[in-house]
Amino acid sequence: MKKVERTAVLGDGAWGTATALVLARKGIEVALWGAFPDYVAEVDRTRENTRFLPGVPIPPSIRYTDDIDDAVAGADLVVQAVPTQHLRRVMERLSRPRPRVVFVSLSKGIEQKTFQRPEEILRAVLGPRTPVAVLSGPSHAEEVARGLPTSVVVAARNPSVAQVVQTALSDEAFRVYTSTDVTGVSLGGALKNVVAIAAGISDGLGFGDNTKAALITRGSVEVARLGTRLGGRAYTFAGLSGIGDLIVTCASRHGRNRAFGEAVGQGGKPEDILASSPKVVEGVWTSRSVAGLSSRLGVEMPISQEVYRVLFKKRDVRKAVVSLMTRSLKPE
């Protein structure tokens, strides 16, 4: 495949913007599309994404647009960083792009009604022959934007598609490793957000690092359990896009799913907390998808089920965590 020279990034949130910055630093042309014309115009003028990535200067080489077809026109590579629950609607706005244009998905979630993952939505809307890759791993946008060393995984069925993305995005600080396990990489990114909400709830209740580490460990086991049942490889869940991303999402102060959980643990109402910030907390919607999927498939997911009950079924938060921590003393 030919070298990537022109790219489009769809979605002007933190992660879309950080990825645009990585591409721009390498001298690759970037058109960045956002859904809200007023905000696109504002960021284009001020060269700062105050809502999602404050304090990071955006170079003039990144071209802002609110016209999705304009963004994608002529691109060799399209990076999509649209929240999972909006992804289908956004992709349906797109005129059919040129064949052979590679789409890289950065979204981390599972669509609620269909249980489809972002790469499945892309193929469903754009046609099954569209080359699709998913990129995931321990990568807070704020740190990627600041150029701190970061390692991620890009997965595609066809290894040469993954290599195109690897070559386009890698530099000294941003290290992209390849994989062919699209399902495993995608699910690791989606499912970890639910565990991160549980970890945040534990923080909000005033429990310590011991409690959180136990939750993360058990969370990693249930993520791998559902993930392998859906076709991902066990090895992937032990890697950067599995346990690596789970760790950073649960432990870091930056994590919005963890922070949301912390507010819930402190007694906040989920709907009020969500209404107070423009940021999308993917784990909330993923918890509903996971609760549905795990029940349908008969896969035991105690942590994710408790998170779902707390968020959607008025389950008491303290009871939820205490019940997870005081299960009967079986062998590990």
Added chain:
Amino acid sequence: MKKVERTAVLGDGAWGTATALVLARKGIEVALWGAFPDYVAEVDRTRENTRFLPGVPIPPSIRYTDDIDDAVAGADLVVQAVPTQHLRRVMERLSRPRPRVVFVSLSKGIEQKTFQRPEEILRAVLGPRTPVAVLSGPSHAEEVARGLPTSVVVAARNPSVAQVVQTALSDEAFRVYTSTDVTGVSLGGALKNVVAIAAGISDGLGFGDNTKAALITRGSVEVARLGTRLGGRAYTFAGLSGIGDLIVTCASRHGRNRAFGEAVGQGGKPEDILASSPKVVEGVWTSRSVAGLSSRLGVEMPISQEVYRVLFKKRDVRKAVVSLMTRSLKPE
């Protein structure tokens, strides 16, 4: 086996003291032995272990002694929390205890000259028929002492030995799960300290959570690689005493191995940092054992080897981390 009623805890550091508190809260008799008579007398008088566990009141029911035979006399269960490099010498001071007394090892390390683990040292000194268990998991002593929910694993070859320890130590907040993988549980606890020093170095250099998560993920892979080579089970390294303990040791502000690494990353000389605190940083000595073991066995341990070189071979810290983070872009 009979119910545990009298216990001895050998070692008056943070972890020995926290375990004594767990036992005392359950109404079990505890004799706590420390190696330094003056400090033992001081803590006995003030009922606070100011050096290792400040701010935690120690109830009068915990009996302090500087006579190791006095501590162990009549005990059904002996908990040893002595630094690994001192363990053999301390155990050799002990008159042969009654047969059938269970020894639980809390030490996390590998003896430098012999490459023996704490449970091997115990059997070597006390005789091969001594019932020995090892206890490990994500459990900062400060949080255990404060009664925060904590889950750990106790492993013994004989499941009934593990159950004796489980019953003696478990309560609502401190959850003890059993295992028969003594080698895996012991090695998870030892090897994670070296990775935690690497994580701390990354913090000290000003790198972010992304970098650290990548180091932890790769660290968990190399821990499992050496651990399974030495006879531990892969499953154990994915559990509480493996990845769980690794996470808390690398991520938490409490971790002394991480904090030591951070000081090294900030430019401190290892010998000066060690001299500035009474706390034993097990990972320093374990890094030397691991470097020796991995070379002898031909097991690739890039992170542990870099830590060893930084601490003992004057390797530049920044070069060490950058070389780990910018390896060639192979498939994950």
